[in-house]
Amino acid sequence: MxxxxxxxxxxxxxxxxxxxxxxxxxxxxxxENRKLQHLIHDIKIPVEKVVxxxxxxxxxxxxxxxYVMVKMVMNEESxxxxxxxxxxxxxxxxxxxxxxxxxxxxxxxxxxxxHVSFDLKIGDRVKLTEGALAGYIENAVITEISPDxxxxxVLASLHGRETPIELDASKVKKVEN
Numbered sequence: 223m224x225x226x227x228x229x230x231x232x233x234x235x236x237x238x239x240x241x242x243x244x245x246x247x248x249x250x251x252x253x254e255n256r257k258l259q260h261l262i263h264d265i266k267i268p269v270e271k272v273v274x275x276x277x278x279x280x281x282x283x284x285x286x287x288x289y290v291m292v293k294m295v296m297n298e299e300s301x302x303x304x305x306x307x308x309x310x311x312x313x314x315x316x317x318x319x320x321x322x323x324x325x326x327x328x329x330x331x332x333x334x335x336x337h338v339s340f341d342l343k344i345g346d347r348v349k350l351t352e353g354a355l356a357g358y359i360e361n362a363v364i365t366e367i368s369p370d371x372x373x374x375x376v377l378a379s380l381h382g383r384e385t386p387i388e389l390d391a392s393k394v395k396k397v398e399n
Contacts, residue, residue, distance in 0.1 A: 230293050230294055230295050231295075231322045231323070233321070233323065234292075234313070236311045236314055237288050237289065237309050237310055237311060238311060241288075241309035242267045242289070243267065244309050245308075249290075249303075249304065258303065261299060261300040261303075262294045262304070263294060264293040266290070266293075267284060268284070268291065269283060270285045292304060301313075341396065342364060342367065342394070343364070345363065346397075347362065347363055348362055348364060348396055349394065351395050352393040355387075358380060359380075361379070362378035362379075363377045368391075372390065375389075376388075
């Protein structure tokens with residue numbers, strides 16, 4: 223028996239191989255036609271960008287083939303709709319009990335990404351505002367920014383030496399010249 227939960231959470235559903243897009247499209251249509259937006263909030267298929275070594279072109283591939291992520295309010299009705307969608311083999315979890323994804327899993331899978339205002343660029347001077355080195359990194363120069371803009375590499379002067387350090391971009395503040 224499922225427990226009713228009025229808070230939408232992320233779940234993973236398993237599909238037949240190659241059915242991820244069909245399942246997502248079918249679920250989206252069911253949500254629209256049956257007016258289930260209050261129960262099923264979002265449907266995602268995690269993808270990763272890969273460079274084809276032969277052509278050099280960037281292509282998107284499914285990060286987890288045969289899996290679709292669904293943000294939904296779990297109750298008997300929503301469970302039944304998802305579980306009985308053509309191409310779905312079941313929810314990921316022991317038996318028929320769906321397991322909620324943890325915040326760490328959601329972040330790792332890249333399902334929900336925060337859009338943070340990012341005004342840093344290579345060559346900017348920054349200081350570390352949090353962490354063990356907060357008092358030591360006061361005027362570091364950004365040398366690299368990760369594609370997801372969450373990490374930066376800086377060149378900092380520590381003990382009289384220029385030292386490359388990787389930092390969390392949310393824990394630095396731009397130093398005005």
